Amino acid sequence: SKRREQWRLAQGAVSIRMPEASIKVQGDEITITVLEDSASRQMVAEMMILTGEIAGHYGQEHNLALPFRGQPQPELPPEDELMVLPAGPVRDSAIRRCMSRSEMGITPLRHAGLGLDTYTQSTSPIRRYTDLLCHFQIKAHLRGDEVPFSPETLQELIQVVSNTAYEAVLIERQTNRYWSVEYLRRHGGEVWQALMLRWLREHENLGLVLLEELGLEMVVRFQRPVALGDRLTLKVTYADPHQDTIQFAESSGLATE
Known part of the structure; x- marks a missing residue:
């Protein structure tokens, strides 16, 4: 998997390795853990990407309409600017903000983030409907049957599913934010x-920080000069999830989100 990743690079x-929080609520208990970036997890992710590329190439070679996924080429900061930033989450955060949303269509698209000329998600048909559509099309072609969805129908389905999936992502973010x-x-x-991590509005002392033990990112307004990569000690002084408000006390004063 390492060789495969190096080939894609x-x-x-674009390689971005930000800590990822897993938030679970069971009954009245909330648990937040940082997902381990283990070798096994990286291998599974890389094999899923490879499967998506193979499925995409199959569709391209046989002129099949599939839910291809792509991502526009990002305009990254010059390398000398990136190298000034501390390696790790600070630098990766700067790169991440330059990435565009992925796109879907019925013809192959280059996925700049993955470094692939053709790609379609196909490894999770149980939880992603577009993966199931991909399976329907490819399996029908392998059997020698007529594919179930015409290009026009598939394009309409992709549009509906994409809008629904985007709404689901927003709801998931809001839910995770509430429980955080x-x-x-x-x-x-x-x-x-x-x-x-980075400034949101530096002239207002408004920055984005990473709570390292939890993998959570929080917006904080500082009361003193702070530099990118600085390590801070924060304590919650007020939090209201219904109002989406949280305040932190920091050694030099009060920081508010």
């Missing part, structure tokens, strides 16, 4: 180690 893939704030409210007495 040589093709222009509620978790921090319940742990108001704890001290959190934070990493300054």
Whole structure:
């Protein structure tokens, strides 16, 4: 999987490794853990990407209409600017903000983020309807049957599914945000180690920090000068998930989100 990843990077893939929080609520208990970036997890991810590329090539070679996924080429900062930033989450955060949303269509699209000229998601037909559509088309062709969806029908389905999926992503983000704030409210007495990722509005001292133990990113307004990559000690002084409000006390004063 490492060799495969290196090959994709040589093709222009963009590598971003930000900590990912897993938020689970069971009954009245909230747990937040940082997903481990293990070798096995990387291998599974790389094999899923490879499967998507193979499915995409099959569709391209046989002129099949599939739910191809692509991503426009990002306009990244000059390398000398990136190298000034601390390696790790700070630099990856700067790269991530330059990435565009992925796109879907019935013809092959280059996926700049993955470094692939053709790609379609096909490994999760149980949870993604577009993966199931991909299976329907390819399996019918392998059997020698007529594919179930014409290009026009598939394009319409992709549009509907894409809109629905985007709404689901927004709801998931809002849900995770709610339970993140509620978790921090319940742990108001704890001290959190934070990493300054980037400025949102530097003239207003408004920045984005990473709570490293939780893998959560929070917007904070500072009361003192802070530099990218600075490590901070924050403590929650007020949190209301219903109002989507949280405040942190920092050694030099009060920081508000």
